[in-house]
Amino acid sequence: MAAPKPTRTRRKMQRVTIMDVAARAELSPSTVSLYFRKPDAVSAAASESIARAIEALDYVPNLMAGGLAAASSRVVSIVVPSVRNAFFAETVAAMQEELGKQRLQMMLGHTEYKEHDEEGLVRTALSWAPAAIVLTGLSHSVATRRLLRDSKVPVVEIWELGSQTMDMAVGFHHDQVGHAAASHLVQRGRKRLLFLGARLHEDRRAARRAQGFVETARKIPDITAEIIQHPAPASAEVGAMLLGEALHRFPNVNGIACSNDHIALGVIFECQRLGIAIPDRLSVVGFGDLSFSAASNPSLTTIRPPGDLIGKEAARLIIARILHSDGEPAQTVIDTRFTLLHRQSS
Amino acid sequence: MAAPKPTRTRRKMQRVTIMDVAARAELSPSTVSLYFRKPDAVSAAASESIARAIEALDYVPNLMAGGLAAASSRVVSIVVPSVRNAFFAETVAAMQEELGKQRLQMMLGHTEYKEHDEEGLVRTALSWAPAAIVLTGLSHSVATRRLLRDSKVPVVEIWELGSQTMDMAVGFHHDQVGHAAASHLVQRGRKRLLFLGARLHEDRRAARRAQGFVETARKIPDITAEIIQHPAPASAEVGAMLLGEALHRFPNVNGIACSNDHIALGVIFECQRLGIAIPDRLSVVGFGDLSFSAASNPSLTTIRPPGDLIGKEAARLIIARILHSDGEPAQTVIDTRFTLLHRQSS
DNA sequence: CTCCAAAATAATAGCGCTGCTATCTAGCCG
DNA sequence: CGGCTAGATAGCAGCGCTATTATTTTGGAG
The missing domain is CATH 3.40.50.2300 (Response regulator)
Structure with missing residues (x-):
């Protein structure tokens, strides 16, 4: 048949391509490509006309094509x-x-x-x-x-x-965080320590902090340390709840480290409500140095990870x-x- | 000349491709492609052998190639x-x-x-x-x-x-948020209102809340409303600072809306320090319902955007x-x- | 059985760009 | 001034996949 088959109607993208830019700049596509990848390898004159063409055509490179090729x-x-x-x-x-x-x-x-x-x-x-x-x-x-x-x-x-x-x-090292918190509390004269943690079963790093905390504490004579946890994600409410449980199970606790500042803030809030003096009767250390930690009342001692x-x-x-x-x-x-x-x- | 040019040594990717999968499944690449794009169009037998091939070869599709083609x-x-x-x-x-x-x-x-x-x-x-x-x-x-x-x-x-x-x-609509905060404070009997905002020059949405707040308030007889702002990003510290300025400039303020809960929390903390009773002498409304808002002391009235x-x-x-x-x-x-x-x- | 539509599979021709090479140009030395 | 070399630019052949069309296979109806 003389008649050629109807040409494939592939979506003929009207997208501006590197070839359009090349044509307009009167250079080859290779040079334009080079302009993007190694600008220094292209002469100043070429660079300028390419830049003009890009500007005029509002060319947006197709990174998928580039990624595929490269x-x-x-x-x-x-x-x-x-x-x-x-x-x-x-x-x-x-x-x-x-x-x-x-x-x-x-x-x-x-x-x-x-x-x-x-x-x-x-x-x-x-x-x-x-x-x-x-x-x-x-x-x-x-x-x-x-x-x-x-x-x-x-x-x-x-x-x-x-x-x-x-x-x-x-x-x-998260165990070092636990270590630092425990050491600090001990240094402040606290002997009955607790680690309050949220979601320790899923948050392995928090769990390691807890572990480092008790390991350090228990190595020191005369110090006790336990972990109390809650399965929900960390929040001030969970912190308040954990403090309640802590006071119930360990009434004479006087040093608390928290898996993060949300928990610690909840502890502070709950202590305010219960009339427990911080830090006189109870010292609290958090983790995170979140936005509110420096401004709370009392301000929160915490460990700041450099996120x-x-x-x-x-x-x-x-x-x-x-x-x-x-x-x-x-x-x-x-x-x-x-x-x-x-x-x-x- | 007779001798063909040395074949191009293009990095011969050892990547597993759709063709490898097709070969192993004894089908064409087209069918494998179809299997991914329209699984229902492929027979059960073919599907299974393709799945097996993918598994065996640990095939990872190249989405860039797909994206380029499509x-x-x-x-x-x-x-x-x-x-x-x-x-x-x-x-x-x-x-x-x-x-x-x-x-x-x-x-x-x-x-x-x-x-x-x-x-x-x-x-x-x-x-x-x-x-x-x-x-x-x-x-x-x-x-x-x-x-x-x-x-x-x-x-x-x-x-x-x-x-x-x-x-x-x-x-x-953020102006509606401002409106809601103002209405609420008025309803609680507050007449001297302030909006404390952080970074209002950059955060247009916060600015619109502030605007909605004062517009609503000023339409109500006997109510005054002003905006006090700080250029830094929102934080409890900025909130405490803003409260200081607020009390200095408007000593008889009794209703405050904040551009967000960080600011509001700072206000609460600062009031605790200054011995200002919330909500007796001062009502505070925040924006955001952040993690600490429900647990703070007093708990924070706030407007919750459904993020x-x-x-x-x-x-x-x-x-x-x-x-x-x-x-x-x-x-x-x-x-x-x-x-x-x-x-x-x- | 034959025929035919529907279902399943295959073949084809790019998508837009890059990485080689190959080619061309300008600059410099003897 | 020819011959070289380095610096610029151009040509070519895919990257791995999809969309479209073409072909083969099925499964009934007649």
Whole structure:
């Protein structure tokens, strides 16, 4: 048949492509591509006419095409338990700011403290051929580890340090936090200690703080320490509730550390209602240094984890690895430490 | 010449592709692709052998290739002022949960309250050919609007409702919040009203609440209302500071509304220190119903914005639009309302 | 049995960009 | 001034998948 088959009606995208830009700038697509990837390799004259063409056409690059061709994208995937949690929100925000400077995008995933979901999130993340993957904590399923190893994507584990890491890590030792809280209370002359924790069965890091707390306390002669917990997520209400239980079970308690500041604030509120003097009769130490902690009455002694620093350093490690891959893995484990802020409640 | 040029040594990805799966399942790549996109169109026998092949090869699809071919991705981009802000963190989390059910991924961008940055974020977002874009608030630059219009990507504006929306919107009217706070205080017999606000110059929504507050109050005979503000981000410390200024400038104030609960908590703390009885001498109303608001002492009367509902509904609108595009735009503007929670502080 | 529509599967032609190479140009030395 | 080299620019061949069309297989009806 002379008549050619009707041409395929593939959606003929009217999208502006790199070729349109090249045509307008009277250069080849290669050069335009180079302009984006290695601006220095393009002459000033070419750069200028390309910039003009981009401007005129309002060109928006297609990062998916670029990622496909380059077999890797400018996306960093991060998996956190929850952004509802101020700690991780802080880290996510700081990290994004840092990554943004290098025009790296962030894709976010939540486990909502269900560790089992992590594998699925990692799978999805890998579908985007990310430049790096950031995971919270150190405990990951075998399948997750294998996926990541096979993919060869750089991995950063954040918010927790331990004996072994998959690749890179930024965080601190949670047992040391417990240790610091216990030491501080003991130093303040407290002998009957309690750790009040929310959701310790799911929040492993909080559990490690609790463990570090009692281990430290019990090593010191004449000191007692127990853990009281509640399965619900941390909130001031849970804190108030936990204090009630604490006073019921251990009436002579005089030093309390909390899994976080929400719990501690609840303890303070409840003590106000019950007429319990803080710190005279009871010392309270929190964890988190949340927005209200310095302003409460009494102000709250607490341990401040450097959430923003963690985000920033994680971003830096990633940038160092993927952008300046020339040098060798300088430092791949960063201990950010934490700070005990001694205020009125202890 | 006879000798063929040496074959290009293109990085021969050892990645498992859809072709490997097809080969192993003894089917064509097309069928495997169909299996992912329209599982019902594939026979049970084929489905099973494909599933087995995927399992055996540990196949991870390349979403960038898919997105490129389909000219659209399963990514939803969301731009919020900051995830450090609990309101938006809540929305982001809820939205992600809802989107996740449809295997839609979320890409996050922050403006950090710099509206000027929005355009860049939208540009980057569009580079990923997202299935939809979610923006916070209603005020966007002309360039941003044009970019979005040209791209034809569905847009959802959240957390604010007003006279006109670009496409879809989910939120509530902030002036109504101010109105509700003022009405409530008046109803509680308060006549000398103040609105304490943080960062009103950047946080337009808070500014609208303030505006609604004074407009309502001033319409009522015998009532006075003023706004006092501080340029720093909201925190309990700023709240305490603002109360100081308030008492200095308006010693007989007896009703205070705050731009959010952090400020209100600071007011409560400061009143405790100063020995000002709440609510006897001073009524306080917050905004946000943050984690500590119900537990504080006195508990805080506040207005609760449905952050999670906003996220959920926004996700639903998006899903309805892109997945079941058959039906016509049912409802594209959703007023989620808000709730005044009357507690002890008023 | 044959025929035919419906169901299932396969073939084809890109999506828009990048990573090599190859080619071209300008600058500089002897 | 020819010959070289480094610096710019261009050409080519996919990246891994999807949408569309084409083909084959099924399963009844006649």
